[in-house]
Amino acid sequence: MSEPTEIVGRLDALLMRVLDGEASSAEREELLELADADERLAAHERLRVALRTAIMEVADTPVDVVGEVLEALSIEDGWGAISNALRDEVMNFDISDSVMAAIESPALEAPVEEPAPAEEVVLSALCDGEVSIQERMALASRIAADTESRDTLNAYAQIGRLMRQSVEAEVKHVDLSGTWAAVAQAIGVEDPEHVEGWEPVGRALRDVVLTEAHMSQAESAELTEDILVAVRPRELVLLEPEAPEETVQLQPAQARHLLPAMAMAALALVVAVPFLSPSSEDSNPDEPSATEELQLDFAEINQAEVENLEYAQDVFVHVIQDDAEGAPMIIFIEEEAPMDDDLEDTGGAL
Amino acid sequence: MRHLVLAALMFCALGVSTPVMAGPEKELVQGPKLGPGPTKPLPGKRVNLQLLVVHATGGATYMDPALRRWSRHLGHLRYEHFELMDRHASQLVPERAKTFSVTGGREVTVTLLQRGPERARLRIQMFKKSQKLVDTTVAVNRNGTFIVAGPRHEGGILVLPITASY
Numbered sequence: 287m288s289e290p291t292e293i294v295g296r297l298d299a300l301l302m303r304v305l306d307g308e309a310s311s312a313e314r315e316e317l318l319e320l321a322d323a324d325e326r327l328a329a330h331e332r333l334r335v336a337l338r339t340a341i342m343e344v345a346d347t348p349v350d351v352v353g354e355v356l357e358a359l360s361i362e363d364g365w366g367a368i369s370n371a372l373r374d375e376v377m378n379f380d381i382s383d384s385v386m387a388a389i390e391s392p393a394l395e396a397p398v399e400e401p402a403p404a405e406e407v408v409l410s411a412l413c414d415g416e417v418s419i420q421e422r423m424a425l426a427s428r429i430a431a432d433t434e435s436r437d438t439l440n441a442y443a444q445i446g447r448l449m450r451q452s453v454e455a456e457v458k459h460v461d462l463s464g465t466w467a468a469v470a471q472a473i474g475v476e477d478p479e480h481v482e483g484w485e486p487v488g489r490a491l492r493d494v495v496l497t498e499a500h501m502s503q504a505e506s507a508e509l510t511e512d513i514l515v516a517v518r519p520r521e522l523v524l525l526e527p528e529a530p531e532e533t534v535q536l537q538p539a540q541a542r543h544l545l546p547a548m549a550m551a552a553l554a555l556v557v558a559v560p561f562l563s564p565s566s567e568d569s570n571p572d573e574p575s576a577t578e579e580l581q582l583d584f585a586e587i588n589q590a591e592v593e594n595l596e597y598a599q600d601v602f603v604h605v606i607q608d609d610a611e612g613a614p615m616i617i618f619i620e621e622e623a624p625m626d627d628d629l630e631d632t633g634g635a636l
Numbered sequence: 637m638r639h640l641v642l643a644a645l646m647f648c649a650l651g652v653s654t655p656v657m658a659g660p661e662k663e664l665v666q667g668p669k670l671g672p673g674p675t676k677p678l679p680g681k682r683v684n685l686q687l688l689v690v691h692a693t694g695g696a697t698y699m700d701p702a703l704r705r706w707s708r709h710l711g712h713l714r715y716e717h718f719e720l721m722d723r724h725a726s727q728l729v730p731e732r733a734k735t736f737s738v739t740g741g742r743e744v745t746v747t748l749l750q751r752g753p754e755r756a757r758l759r760i761q762m763f764k765k766s767q768k769l770v771d772t773t774v775a776v777n778r779n780g781t782f783i784v785a786g787p788r789h790e791g792g793i794l795v796l797p798i799t800a801s802y
Contacts, residue, residue, distance in 0.1 A: 504729070504732060508732070511727075580684045580686075580725045580726075580727060581684060581801070582684055582686055582725075582779075582799060582801040583779040583801045583802075584705060584779055584781065584799060584801070585777055585778065585779040585780045585781070587777070587780075588776070588777065588780040588781045588782065589776070589777040589780055590774055590775065590776040590777070590780060590781075590782035591774065591775045591776075592772055592773070592774055593757065593773040593774065593775055594771075594772060594773040595770075595771075595772045595773075596770070596771045596772070597769060597770045597771070597772075598767060598768060598769050598770075601769050601770065603770060603772075608709060608712055610708070610709070610712075613708075613709045613712075614706065614709055614780070614781045614782050614783050614797065615774075615782045615783065616713075616782070616783040616784075616785055617760075617770070617772060617774075617782065617783065617784045617785070618785050618786045619762065619769060619770055619784065619785070619786035619787060620786055621764070621769065621786070621787055621788060
């Protein structure tokens, strides 16, 4: 009796030949016999029948992959006519006329059931990606030689760009941080922060951070503070620059990846911060708390004294102490102070 | 991965203090929230530091309302127009330098050397690009303010009131 591993190997080899369409009748019969003799399949009658049927059907079925692909392509985009033209001209190298005729044919053959929409409407729909593939193909060939239509399309694109810029500028002033949480609650999402499939990524990040990050408590505290300052919403409105800013136009592909990338980065920060920050047990009371609001007191009387002062050669420094009570000391720096070459520099060079 | 790095850089960029060019009629940007008024003493060895960036110029007399605390003293400078450009705040721990970006490509690094019951010693370094302009050590009374001024900026000078509060 053959070893089980040999049987499995033979089964595998036969199955590959069947799937590749290279198995002879004898090999297919051998495969079926081996499958029938396999104890694991004995309990699965339906599976054995299905296997037999599949093996016998694969036997001599002709496969026209090119035809099937072209047929699939032609379902929605009109390539059926093109593929037919290509087939007809396959023995003739000059096929451009037939191809061009095939490209134009879908539009020519399209039934006209409604009055044609206005040109501007068609162009606007084209700009917004709302036309069918056939219409787009027909429009593309026509617009290629129509300067006015191309100008109109450019104008629409410009309007769209300006509108997006305007919306983005407005959105900058609006706090949308709680939007997703509210939407998630409204649509019944239990955990708004849950991201499907994120767990393995988070585990990998955690492992990397734990392996690579060797930060002192002080460095960790500083990083935490910087991150929280960065993430914390600005409290007041940012001012618009008086001159229009240069904006970076993202390509659609870039824009498509931007939001997921930012979401991933935000989640990475959320994952990383707990491991980069000291725990509450080992926190140093002398270290600043990143979440603590800074409070300031101001003395009525300001007293300051310069203990040490060094400055660059081309800099003059004056220390001014106002006689008025409580006035703060002023360290006045004159950059690029004019120097007389005949005078010796008595400044405290660094 | 490339997008992840891009997004991380954007987050880092958000962390940079935002210098704002503001005209006289403009509102001004506020930085981290600062609570005025009497507070409980800051524990440990920490010191809360505030660094304001004020643009002093000639011309029409104007004092930014946010600077009214120092208006009397700023008036001794030979400028008439004082406008708050930026506000930095940070908590200092001993021997840990904090660097603040100041308009005009300058940076101010502040290090808390010592916090005593009555005075704090601060080391102040000002850089312009890679050049160190000034390196000084100042002892300032508790909750006291001193001013670093003089760097030229757009027809005037920059004035930097620095307060050490604890």
